Amino acid sequence: QSVLTQPPSVSGAPGQRVTISCTGSSSNIGTGYDVHWYQQLPGMVPTLLVYGNTNRPSGVPDRFSGSKSGTSASLVITGLQAEDEAIYYCQSYDSTLNVVFGGGTTLTVL
Amino acid sequence: QFQLVQSGAEVKKSGASVQVSCRTSGYTFTSHNINWVRQAPGQGLEWMGWISPSDGFTASSQTLQGRVTLTTDASTSTAYLELRNLGSDDTAVYYCARESSHSGSFDFWGQGTLVTVSS
Numbered sequence: 001q002s003v004l005t006q007p008p009s010v011s012g013a014p015g016q017r018v019t020i021s022c023t024g025s026s027s028n029i030g031t032g033y034d035v036h037w038y039q040q041l042p043g044m045v046p047t048l049l050v051y052g053n054t055n056r057p058s059g060v061p062d063r064f065s066g067s068k069s070g071t072s073a074s075l076v077i078t079g080l081q082a083e084d085e086a087i088y089y090c091q092s093y094d095s096t097l098n099v100v101f102g103g104g105t106t107l108t109v110l
Numbered sequence: 111q112f113q114l115v116q117s118g119a120e121v122k123k124s125g126a127s128v129q130v131s132c133r134t135s136g137y138t139f140t141s142h143n144i145n146w147v148r149q150a151p152g153q154g155l156e157w158m159g160w161i162s163p164s165d166g167f168t169a170s171s172q173t174l175q176g177r178v179t180l181t182t183d184a185s186t187s188t189a190y191l192e193l194r195n196l197g198s199d200d201t202a203v204y205y206c207a208r209e210s211s212h213s214g215s216f217d218f219w220g221q222g223t224l225v226t227v228s229s
Contacts, residue, residue: 047219048217051213057217087154089154089155091216098157098171100157101155103154104155
């Protein structure tokens, strides 16, 4: 059982918008710790997608956006493309500053 | 460009130990913490611990129950993970990841090392 809760799967048609939630608690996200998001394409190494709740590394399309409120965070993907099919993980910290991950959300582009 | 190159796949017997290396290049080794993350087959990401190459300070997940040792060699810009008393549930791909000094996120990852534990 992961400390951060994500839906196991989400799906959407090309061009649509999807939201992936990441629910924590007052012991992690709610304490004010940043949330980061990673994308893991099939068979590949995870890569950083969003850092510090809302920021995109260079090269990440602006179709990907992150937000955080209270004890939760969200990743929004607009204009879905087939290449977005991947597993998405959120990451934050617990009260001892240990790293915690969400269980991962598999995105299927229909 | 930044690179983290890990050692090759390992096959170990239950109860044995394994060491995975992570050789870095393209940046100042002592300026960024190195984190270790593992992923069991078909499962999600599990954080194992981190080490500061500048002072050797480490922290690790309590779920590993003291079986892990993290070290670095600044002369070769290499980080090491040792995991002892292996069990079948330690079969996983092990990743090293550079921690951004700005955000704390894992901005660059090694290619992964598959460790298979057999009985």
